[in-house]
Amino acid sequence: MPIQSVSLASESLVYSYSKSFNGFAAKLTKAESEKLSGHESVVSVFPNRLRQLHTTRSWDFIGFPQNVTRTTVESDVIIGMLDSGIWPESQSFNDSGKIIGARFYHAGEDFKNGEIPSPRDSEGHGTHTASTAAGNTVTPASLLGLASGTARGGVPSARIAVYKICWEDGCSDADILAAFDDAIADGVDIISLSVGGWPQDYFEDSIAIGAFHSMKNGILTSNSAGSLNKTLVQGKIVVCNGVNQGTEQVRVGAAGSTMIPPPKTVNLREVAYPFPLPVSILTHADGVDLLEYINSTRYPDLTAPGVDILAAWSEATTITGQNGDTRIVPFNIISGTSMSCPHASAAAAYVKSFHPTWSPAAIKSALMTTARQLSVEDNSDAEFAYGSGQIDPIKAVNPGLVYDAGEIDYVRMLCGQGYNLTQLRLVTGDQSTVCSGTTRTVGDLNYPSFALSYDKPTSITRLFRRTVTNVGPAPTTYKVFIDVPEELEIRVEPEVLFFNETGEKQSFVVIVTAALETSMLSGSFILSNGIHLVRSPVVAFVSGQEDI
Known part of the structure; x- marks a missing residue:
């Protein structure tokens, strides 16, 4: 390659992702991007979109008191916060070794007025989410006297690694991928990301790409479902x-x-x-x-507190961040799925502290199957609105059974969605990856929830395959209990699962028949041995999309 071409390529390069996965961000013309997308070693080329931040007594509200049983391992758990940075002087982080690292990423040309070119938080959002997840216990804490009491994170002994990816204009895909690349290489245990945008194809979605590679490295990604864009x-x-x-x-x-x-x-x-x-x-x-x-067709996995959450705030901004507001405060009260996400991240970290060897899928399964079912009177859309239910970190430590999954399971899911072998081998970095011989569908991902959809109201039947692992004492026997409306029928075969050992796996099929005369039906089934209740939501809806 001529020296001039090398120089031009170097000037165009924004990021090179090489620590945890292979890729790069660069400034390209439309012709250059189209030419690159046709290369046999390239999975996808997509524009650098901007995503948006999803914007205390909440722990007590979900039954997770300050004096809950904790392990000494909690202080070894690291939560990687991908957000707008952090205000390290906050009392919530006033602990030696609390913040163990901080980086910032800025693929843009110039910094805007008020933006701080460092991991410091100039918006408050990142400080708020970090303290909600792993902030120290601070008493007294309030917003100008409102909500006076004790502010604390879900896992106050855990460590925080900061990756500042969000600025005034939003959070760019290039910065998100760079942060994932570093966080994975840094060895964090949980990645918390209160950021989102409009859904994209898996191979063009920076969060999906980062979460996949995190999963490969045993790291759970906690991402909010979305607030107002x-x-x-x-x-x-x-x-x-x-x-x-x-x-x-x-x-x-x-x-x-x-x-x-x-x-x-x-x-x-x-x-x-x-x-x-x-x-x-x-x-x-x-x-x-x-x-x-x-007819919304997106529903969450879990529900967590996100309304009027009191947590630490950056003193580089005001309460509202609006012109004319001069009020600087150490704590602020805000709402949104951004506030729910760090609650879920902390719950995952809490479970991780008891089970350091559990996979991301096992931890997520434990949180989902032990979640509290919410009141139908207050949530007319039931499971479609709240997913598995409200998180219960204490119960999640001892779930009884888990739906486990690893890289091969997610690859099979992608096979079922029609992705070709060349793409999959590039993503996994494994030339032995195959799709042939599998007749399973997307719905057969070993996941703790079930959904089926159709493009118009009709009667539909679907079969799902699942495998559960006994993580409780043995021997034990689990039986099936079903809770559905008249229009929804669920059959589980076999109806009884026997486990002779801890770690033993048992497989079963779930057959769902839905008479879709309205846009949505939901219910659930429970596997119980008389001690543990392993609950899975089942949703049927009209959307025109494939089964989930």
């Missing part, structure tokens, strides 16, 4: 399940909001609400009809 909702009417103050809608530039109250709500015509933007409040029945019309 400024770009998508600006100037739009936002539909909210529940009645809230409207502050989040104002923050992201919504033109107004339609709110759906829970059932058995008092007569709202007799209540005055001071909203900062135009709002219409429907009856619960009309709201259910509206949600069915909208």
